[in-house]
Amino acid sequence: MRLRFKQRQRREDDVESRLLLGASQLSWVTTLTHWVSEHGGAQLVGQALTPDDVLDADFDLLVLDGWSSLLNRRLVDQVRQDGAAVLVLVNSQRPEAEANRLRDLGVTLSLPISSSPEQIVARASEVAAVRRFTDSRPHQPQPAAKSAGTTPGHRLVVALGQDGVTEVVVSLAAAAGRFIRPTVLVDFDTVEPSIAQRLDLPIVPNLLIASDHIRQGRFDADSVISHPGGFAVIPGLANTREWDELTSVEAGELVRALRERFALSIAVVHPILEALAPLSGLEGRFDVGRRLVELADEVLVVGAGSPVGLVRILNSVADVRGISDAAVRVVVNRMPSDRFLRTEFAGELLRTFAPASLTFLPFDRGGPQGGVGRPAARPGPLREGDATYGR
Template identity: 25%
Template sequence: MIDVLVAVGHGWESRLVTAIDEVPGVRVARRCPDLADLLAAVAAGHGDVAIVSADLRGVGRDAVARMSGDGVAVVGASAEGDEPSERVLRQLGVETVVHPGLDRDELRERLGTAARSTARRADETQVDAGGPGGVGDDGKVADDEPVRGRVVAVWGPTGAPGRTTVAVGVASEAAALGVPTVLLDLDTYGASVAQALSMLDESPGIAAAARASELGTLDLVSLARLAPEVAPGLRVVSGVVSPQRWPELRASAVEQVLELARGLAPLVVLDLGFCVEEDEELSYDTAAPRRNATTLTALAVADDLLVVGAGDPVGLQRLVRAVQSLASVPSPQPRTVVNKVRAAAVGPDPRRRISESLERFAGLTGLVFVPDDPAATDAAMLAGATLAESAPSSPARLALRALAADLLDVEVPRAERHERRGLRRARTRSR
């Protein structure tokens, strides 16, 4: 027996309920007057399928995700021929839609398929299926698998190690190397990409994208409008203008934004907040927004991860602890970037000293070093420009360009390799 919860606000609700009651093996367990009552019934385990209409007040992607997460299949309902409502429901993540006029066999088939599909996904979540979808037994991607952009997450501990500097640098250098890139600011504690690139503080950015996702109106075209091109090949989705607005970024909405961003450009770079704690859930008796869910969601879907730490004793200690904390967080294999490297903070030959310390205390190897160049970074911030625009010969800029080229597996132009060698010789003579 499939128990159905119904929450639709139309005059045809009675016809829909009557049609469901006539289906063998299916019964209406509860008619919910609003979304709050529906969510309570789902949380209490009163149904196997929840039927909602597109104009149910408050229904959005987050509510659909919450019900699916509770093991209840979410099915949409609309009048026959109401294509706009069906489109909204599907954009909210609802895959199955029913109508009051469906015959019993078709209604039973759709409700049963939805319930079985949700139960199967719940089982797969508990059991490691082993490997991403779209990859066959021979390790090759299926021919019909659509091309998806690569997501690079930039994350690091508290203390301003330079996450935004690295994220902006990698994104801008990738675009300059001929790879169209989207930079998303997902820092819910201190978003600063817009300020770094002289974007208007009132630009809608990620908050508008998340809101559109919740309403089921976000698609590739609307996301492109929210991601203005600030340099050739570089689009930017700015962060929340105030840290107090973090509840607007629900995990399900962020997940859809990231999925659409993959179709917007071959490379997606994420600037993330520092905190990955999940204990905030314990502060509530009921389901509530989680401030760190944005970062945790981004880490879980990312293809590559750059962990940024500052090249001083305090920054390195925080970096070691940050890398250790990733062991309990779903995320890609981290690649460590040591930023603001200078002899004044750790002594002569800072790269060797830092390499030895991090390998000894954290087992970290293959480090990427970004030299400290406060004059260049200050000039870039003052101008609201990238390092490539304001200080193209800066050692920090050249290190970030090399990192971007390595991530993309492309060659740095020959002229720039000569420039870097010249800078190294000049520094050697000065020492």
């Protein structure tokens, strides 16, 4: 066996793979480590104890056993997004059950736990060869207007904030729907979704259903809700406890699908964009929002016209700038019309950050006056402002 392996190693087209092993108490880790150190054929990067160990390592193939605590859909998606692969050593006594479980986890490579080290290294070499070939192919960019199935000039606007962001994006979607067709409003806030409640929409279809339709290859008009205001809507999660059912990779796939059908996508995300530590118990809680900001063409930060609102705006801008270089537009909601106050607010903001645009939305005095048995508030300057932004 050793002689045959050495002869295979001398072939010019053979590729040495970089292996990362998931820490395990089973004997396959020790056996594979000793075999590679004696025969070669692969480079052992190390052993991973935590998800951070995996994400920080440079490897071609992550090898885990079926009982590893690292084996979850989120980590598998992140590894595949980086261009690497995951190989799982499974219990050969239950092949059908294991195959179904791995399919749900997004794993496409598996071998029986009884496989020899040479079989594992051979599979790793195949993965490395494919990856090297893919990375070495010359990139030939195509003009965006000629890309099949992509709406020319599509824009992704990501909105976040804590002071009236729902009202702002709904008004923006309605205005854009009149001037920029087609337009879709998507609630990517996995903590406090509010679009469906604000527009009195059913909870089906929603974010998870639209993502499922993409995986099944049938994302169409039934995956969104058509609103009478002239725009489409994808409501948020029906239950915020299901936040871990949508990964950042799936959120990116949904954005790509929206680019094919809409000219403008307005996405709402939660204002917290922190990358939580693995031991916090909430790892990945805000990954969807971070991914949307990474993909955004423009970021809309909404805040109130007050000292507290200014602090929140600056905090949000700092978080966005740590993730993306997209243009940041600031919208100050419920701002008094006093010119002195607006000048002071703008001056304090510009001392720290210069946004691509700064917009003050007037305080609608008719809102607090409305109520049961009272006439609706008359249309004010906000409608004209929406129409201008929509153009």
